[in-house]
Amino acid sequence: MTSIDFTNLTQRTPCALVLDASGSMGIQEGGGRRIDLLNQGIEAFCNALKDDQVALSRVQVAAINVGGPLGAPRVFMDWTDASEFGPFEMMPENDTPLGEAVSVALEAIELQKTTLRQHGISYTRPWLMVLTDGTPTDAPNVWNRACAELRKAEADRKVEVFLVGVGQADMRKLSELAVRPPLAMNAVRFREFFVWLSASLGQIARSVPGARVDLPPTDPWASVKL
Numbered sequence: 001m002t003s004i005d006f007t008n009l010t011q012r013t014p015c016a017l018v019l020d021a022s023g024s025m026g027i028q029e030g031g032g033r034r035i036d037l038l039n040q041g042i043e044a045f046c047n048a049l050k051d052d053q054v055a056l057s058r059v060q061v062a063a064i065n066v067g068g069p070l071g072a073p074r075v076f077m078d079w080t081d082a083s084e085f086g087p088f089e090m091m092p093e094n095d096t097p098l099g100e101a102v103s104v105a106l107e108a109i110e111l112q113k114t115t116l117r118q119h120g121i122s123y124t125r126p127w128l129m130v131l132t133d134g135t136p137t138d139a140p141n142v143w144n145r146a147c148a149e150l151r152k153a154e155a156d157r158k159v160e161v162f163l164v165g166v167g168q169a170d171m172r173k174l175s176e177l178a179v180r181p182p183l184a185m186n187a188v189r190f191r192e193f194f195v196w197l198s199a200s201l202g203q204i205a206r207s208v209p210g211a212r213v214d215l216p217p218t219d220p221w222a223s224v225k226l
Contacts, residue, residue, distance in 0.1 A: 003084040004060065004115075012123045013205040014060045014079065014112055015197075016105045018098070019090060020132040020166070021068030026092035027133075029167065030188035034133055035092045041190030043087040048198035055198065056083050058205035062108055066101045066132060067094040073101035075108050079115075099138035099146030102130065102177065106149055109159055124209050128159050129197065133166035133187065135173055147176045154178050164193065183222045192221040 025035040063077035153159045163182035174182040200215045
């Protein structure tokens with residue numbers, strides 16, 4: 001069930017997280033399993049949002065699984081205001097149906113935009129953040145359809161897309177999803193990544209729709225993929 005305060009008519013910044021919870025996220029990396037580091041990063045994301053009073057009232061988050069115990073991708077955390085957002089834990093299991101998850105996320109974003117309009121709430125362009133450490137396991141037709149859907153949504157300025165590849169992620173395949181090239185991330189830097197995401201959303205939340213916003217540098221978490 002969605003956790004949105006519709007009596008709060010301030011502008012919103014929706015962000016859909018497509019999070020890899022496939023079996024490969026159980027790999028040990030630095031101080032623990034990738035999935036454990038992801039869960040710690042989600043907690044840091046929650047805390048950072050709550051430290052930003054503007055983001056607290058304006059940012060909205062939804063989460064879509066890629067693999068994990070749920071198997072098929074679904075919106076496992078419906079749209080939630082940052083003020084109501086709490087940490088959640090993911091567990092590694094199953095394959096990496098990334099294309100299917102992207103399609104689920106796009107549908108969720110469009111539904112939320114309609115809901116916000118119905119309640120007289122304006123919004124900045126929604127973000128779609130895709131984070132994966134592997135190679136998509138979708139059937140070719142599912143993957144190709146997801147790539148076409150996302151590129152069209154991006155071209156039509158319906159969504160702002162950010163792709164992040166962790167560890168041995170297939171960056172070539174990931175780059176097929178969107179125009180903006182994917183960024184590589186060292187798996188031990190999930191916390192830094194989510195703090196960056198919170199700061200970026202906070203800056204977007206302070207802007208007006210369509211305005212150009214300079215985001216914080218990705219240096220704390222991004223790395224060069226050779």
